[in-house]
Amino acid sequence: MKLTEFNVMMLLTDGFGGFGGISRFNKDFLMALDKCGAVTRTLAFPRIIRGAVEEYLPESLVYFRAAAAGKSQYFWQVARGLRRGPEIGLVICGHVHLLPLAYMAAKAKRARLALIIHGVEAWRPTRYPLANAIAPRVDAVVAVSRLSAERFANWSSVAQERIFVLGNCVDLDRFVPVPRDQELAARYGLVGHRVIMTLGRLANRERYKGFDEVLDVLPSLVQKVPNIKYFIVGDGDDRARLKAKVKQLNMTPHVVFAGMTSEAEKVAHYGLADAYVMPSSGEGFGIVLLEAAACGVPVIGSLADGSREALLDGALGRLVDPRNPKMLTDTILNVLASDAPRRRPEAIAAFGVTEFQAKACRWTRQQAEAIHDRAAA
Amino acid sequence: MCGIAAALALGGSLDQRHADVIARLNQWQAHRGPDGEGLWRAENGEVILGHRRLAIIDTGPSGIQPMMDVTGRWIIVLNGEIYNYRALRRELEMHGRRFVTNSDTEVLINAIAQWGESALTRLRGMFAFALWDQREREFWLARDPYGIKPLYMAHTGNVMWVASQARALAECAPVSGRRDAAALVGFHVWGSVPEPFSWWADICPLRAGHVQRISPRRANLPSRQYYSIPEHFVRAAAPSTPEFVRSVLTDSVEHHLVADTDVGVFLSAGLDSNVIASLAATTMGKLKTITLAFREYENTPDDEAPIAELAAKAIGSEHMTVRIGRDEFDALLADFFRKMDQPTIDGLNTYLISRAAAKQGLKVVLSGLGGDELLGGYPSFEQIPRLLRLGRAVPGRPRIGRFVERISREFFPGLFSSKLASVFSHSGNILDAYLLRRCVYLKEALDMVLDKNWLDEGFARLDEAAAQESVLQSLRDEPVRAQIAALESCRYLSNQLLRDADWAGMAHSVEIRVPFVDRVVLEALGPTVASSRPPCKADLAAVLGHLPAALRRRRKTGFTTPARQWATGEVDPGRRGLEHWSNLVARAMRTSSARRIPFSLDRVHEDSDAGAAGPFREAS
Numbered sequence: 003m004k005l006t007e008f009n010v011m012m013l014l015t016d017g018f019g020g021f022g023g024i025s026r027f028n029k030d031f032l033m034a035l036d037k038c039g040a041v042t043r044t045l046a047f048p049r050i051i052r053g054a055v056e057e058y059l060p061e062s063l064v065y066f067r068a069a070a071a072g073k074s075q076y077f078w079q080v081a082r083g084l085r086r087g088p089e090i091g092l093v094i095c096g097h098v099h100l101l102p103l104a105y106m107a108a109k110a111k112r113a114r115l116a117l118i119i120h121g122v123e124a125w126r127p128t129r130y131p132l133a134n135a136i137a138p139r140v141d142a143v144v145a146v147s148r149l150s151a152e153r154f155a156n157w158s159s160v161a162q163e164r165i166f167v168l169g170n171c172v173d174l175d176r177f178v179p180v181p182r183d184q185e186l187a188a189r190y191g192l193v194g195h196r197v198i199m200t201l202g203r204l205a206n207r208e209r210y211k212g213f214d215e216v217l218d219v220l221p222s223l224v225q226k227v228p229n230i231k232y233f234i235v236g237d238g239d240d241r242a243r244l245k246a247k248v249k250q251l252n253m254t255p256h257v258v259f260a261g262m263t264s265e266a267e268k269v270a271h272y273g274l275a276d277a278y279v280m281p282s283s284g285e286g287f288g289i290v291l292l293e294a295a296a297c298g299v300p301v302i303g304s305l306a307d308g309s310r311e312a313l314l315d316g317a318l319g320r321l322v323d324p325r326n327p328k329m330l331t332d333t334i335l336n337v338l339a340s341d342a343p344r345r346r347p348e349a350i351a352a353f354g355v356t357e358f359q360a361k362a363c364r365w366t367r368q369q370a371e372a373i374h375d376r377a378a379a
Numbered sequence: 380m381c382g383i384a385a386a387l388a389l390g391g392s393l394d395q396r397h398a399d400v401i402a403r404l405n406q407w408q409a410h411r412g413p414d415g416e417g418l419w420r421a422e423n424g425e426v427i428l429g430h431r432r433l434a435i436i437d438t439g440p441s442g443i444q445p446m447m448d449v450t451g452r453w454i455i456v457l458n459g460e461i462y463n464y465r466a467l468r469r470e471l472e473m474h475g476r477r478f479v480t481n482s483d484t485e486v487l488i489n490a491i492a493q494w495g496e497s498a499l500t501r502l503r504g505m506f507a508f509a510l511w512d513q514r515e516r517e518f519w520l521a522r523d524p525y526g527i528k529p530l531y532m533a534h535t536g537n538v539m540w541v542a543s544q545a546r547a548l549a550e551c552a553p554v555s556g557r558r559d560a561a562a563l564v565g566f567h568v569w570g571s572v573p574e575p576f577s578w579w580a581d582i583c584p585l586r587a588g589h590v591q592r593i594s595p596r597r598a599n600l601p602s603r604q605y606y607s608i609p610e611h612f613v614r615a616a617a618p619s620t621p622e623f624v625r626s627v628l629t630d631s632v633e634h635h636l637v638a639d640t641d642v643g644v645f646l647s648a649g650l651d652s653n654v655i656a657s658l659a660a661t662t663m664g665k666l667k668t669i670t671l672a673f674r675e676y677e678n679t680p681d682d683e684a685p686i687a688e689l690a691a692k693a694i695g696s697e698h699m700t701v702r703i704g705r706d707e708f709d710a711l712l713a714d715f716f717r718k719m720d721q722p723t724i725d726g727l728n729t730y731l732i733s734r735a736a737a738k739q740g741l742k743v744v745l746s747g748l749g750g751d752e753l754l755g756g757y758p759s760f761e762q763i764p765r766l767l768r769l770g771r772a773v774p775g776r777p778r779i780g781r782f783v784e785r786i787s788r789e790f791f792p793g794l795f796s797s798k799l800a801s802v803f804s805h806s807g808n809i810l811d812a813y814l815l816r817r818c819v820y821l822k823e824a825l826d827m828v829l830d831k832n833w834l835d836e837g838f839a840r841l842d843e844a845a846a847q848e849s850v851l852q853s854l855r856d857e858p859v860r861a862q863i864a865a866l867e868s869c870r871y872l873s874n875q876l877l878r879d880a881d882w883a884g885m886a887h888s889v890e891i892r893v894p895f896v897d898r899v900v901l902e903a904l905g906p907t908v909a910s911s912r913p914p915c916k917a918d919l920a921a922v923l924g925h926l927p928a929a930l931r932r933r934r935k936t937g938f939t940t941p942a943r944q945w946a947t948g949e950v951d952p953g954r955r956g957l958e959h960w961s962n963l964v965a966r967a968m969r970t971s972s973a974r975r976i977p978f979s980l981d982r983v984h985e986d987s988d989a990g991a992a993g994p995f996r997e998a999s
């Protein structure tokens with residue numbers, strides 16, 4: 003047994019006090035670092051904090067909240083961390099846009115540099131030439147899916163063996179099958195209805211979650227299942243356009259915009275759904291698919307992006323081509339026709355938190371060893 | 380000495396699952412007492428007691444615990460030794476008490492039965508016990524004045540769990556395992572978890588010198604302090620003399636030799652251990668002494684072995700130098716962290732020398748621990764007054780102090796040590812000066828070490844605890860020397876040295892006895908610390924008339940070892956010093972815990988009420 007201090011610096015967009023898939027992954031990753039026997043301490047600098055930071059952060063994590071107050075503060079806080087903080091063995095860059103700063107930090111500390119890639123943001127070269135130029139120089143990459151890994155490797159020419167695929171995970175103790183919460187169903191007017199659900203950010207710029215694809219087939223679904231409702235959970239700048247589209251399709255009675263929901267109420271919301279449908283085309287992984295599946299909701303995901311890997315090529319849910327409306331309609335009808343009780347697919351155990359932490363830990367340990375080997379040489 | 384465990388039902392009754400937890404605690408603490416195991420369960424299911432035995436006094440079957448008195452009213456599990464048990468027994472026999480064993484345990488039961496709580500102040504020894512009064516249905520917990528022997532408690536639902544080690548509870552009892560913010564912050568500040576906190580939020584120590592009585596019929600009263608150490612540093616009229624110091628220590632060493640097994644002495648090149656060894660040799664005639672040495676130090680000035688060997692020859696002890704090398708050490712490091720009860724920056728040397736003692740077949744060893752606190756042996760006794768003089772001499776000090784500290788921290792980190800930069804900001808009062816002297820990290824530097832959430836909660840609770848604690852309250856008018864002695868005794872000695880001596884010795888089933896840390900010694904020497912002529916190290920030298928010249932010349936270095944250097948594989952770990960080591964310890968304690976939680980907390984609630992023995996749920 004040898005004891006060596008190994009500290010990690012992580013630059014990230016959002017994590018604790020954030021929402022959505024990227025923040026979820028970052029939180030899980032930071033938790034995993036705490037469980038890793040190789041890591042002494044992690045200094046994390048978030049660009050954004052939207053909500054309240056959880057009460058109990060991992061004890062080996064220092065979360066620099068002051069960094070989330072604009073660009074100049076971010077730069078200043080990272081610089082301060084480099085000046086005053088401990089020696090750093092590994093700089094993890096949580097978003098490709100942060101690469102220039104992460105690169106400087108790694109150089110300043112003679113640390114290894116690793117990049118996390120989530121989805122679309124790294125499928126093509128970014129609009130920042132500097133980030134694009136640095137990308138090939140990273141020592142290691144963590145990708146949430148093979149798809150993201152391949153697409154990133156294509157443009158960045160980072161060798162595949164430097165890329166480690168680490169899918170999202172889901173808390174299997176929290177996301178469990180629950181009976182329909184009648185009060186909640188009444189709040190959304192879902193009592194007595196068959197409910198198909200999508201949860202995600204309504205982002206005007208991205209538009210890859212598949213809301214449009216579901217709305218397009220909704221009229222034909224209504225013909226077969228008159229009491230169907232499309233339950234959209236989430237919010238964003240695309241909401242007005244989607245609402246207008248619903249009106250234009252004459253589907254207003256069949257669509258519920260629930261807005262954002264708190265993390266605490268998420269499970270109850272999945273409990274309202276008869277099917278979770280997300281015919282997306284730009285998901286890096288799609289953690290919501292795992293959450294729905296863990297809650298025992300039948301899942302319909304996309305063949306065309308990282309969702310396919312999240313659903314284990316069909317083991318956790320049905321796969322559809324988002325560009326094929328007929329296939330989407332048939333699959334939804336098929337799922338709604340069944341009255342089987344909610345059951346969580348067994349294969350989801352592969353995405354448990356323990357497995358995630360073990361994998362993340364192994365990768366981190368390799369990074370620590372690489373540093374020590376380099377120091378020894 | 381031993382390992383004890385207990386469960387007490389606070390409403391409802393205990394069943395087989397609870398007994399299994401106690402059995403598991405016994406198993407976990409097996410290294411504390413390899414000579415026997417006992418488990419007792421009250422018929423009505425109110426109490427379960429567990430015990431692991433290290434047989435030292437009355438080593439036969441009559442000394443087995445849990446032990447009941449002749450009347451059958453009291454049943455006890457005791458960890459520790461009552462050194463004056465023979466005298467107490469004679470006194471109790473005069474009161475008509477009958478005894479069936481030769482153990483100190485039975486004496487303790489009868490003392491409580493005879494005198495109630497006031498029996499505790501008559502005891503001379505180190506102890507932590509759980510006692511069940513079957514007649515009054517009252518549960519007693521108590522710990523010796525200095526807290527030489529540990530005792531931890533945890534409440535889950537309507538069960539109270541007790542064990543000798545906090546980590547045993549964390550790994551075997553159905554507690555949450557959540558970290559205590561005050562302990563996390565406290566460890567980074569002091570290098571050990573300060574009482575009244577423990578590393579785990581659901582577990583707390585019974586404080587040193589406290590007794591707690593719980594009965595289902597009475598409201599749950601807080602523990603009561605029956606003994607206060609600082610009060611004994613209040614000035615006495617008579618100053619100390621070398622002869623007085625000698626007689627007090629001789630008496631203490633004699634008492635600490637009570638055992639039905641061999642007793643050895645940890646001998647270093649320092650004055651304190653040499654005095655203990657010399658006095659012990661005078662009493663015992665034949666004595667075993669043992670010294671830990673490092674191969675790396677052979678033939679260097681840091682090697683303690685030659686001086687210790689000379690000293691051993693002078694007192695005529697059967698001496699053993701155990702040299703440890705790097706390979707052997709590497710193989711031990713994992714076990715060292717597995718046995719560590721709560722994180723501490725110390726304990727490594729005690730762990731290594733106890734292992735050597737165990738290999739020599741020793742079960743009981745005397746140590747010179749605690750001499751520096753009473754006899755002003757620490758550098759703090761000179762540095763703190765100097766700091767306070769500086770504080771008074773510099774006008775506008777608080778402002779200047781904060782400015783210097785801030786500038787050096789923000790803009791010139793590493794230029795000089797953070798402690799040096801804080802000299803001005805920490806010279807205003809004795810508590811600040813003591814903090815500066817003892818701390819690993821100063822508060823201002825922790826923002827790069829722990830998250831704000833932990834720091835805010837941790838410091839708030841540490842401050843609250845400090846406000847309630849009154850180490851210096853009774854000593855406001857006493858000289859600084861007495862105040863420092865009280866701080867060192869109540870903080871550093873209790874929270875760090877004694878706690879480490881317990882788990883690190885017990886890791887190898889070795890009982891470490893500390894003649895300097897003794898109620899009677901404190902009551903004799905404590906009041907003279909503030910006098911015009913306090914007891915000092917020179918008094919010790921006087922005890923050793925035949926002091927080897929090398930020992931006399933040797934300046935106080937502290938116990939240096941290459942162990943940390945080996946552990947970290949660095950050429951010069953001193954460069955980053957204790958901060959570095961404390962981070963490694965925190966990491967090991969964070970990631971090496973093997974929690975085997977027998978059943979979830981919810982189930983304890985449900986099932987205890989129903990009295991049903993359901994299957995255990997193994998937590999992941």
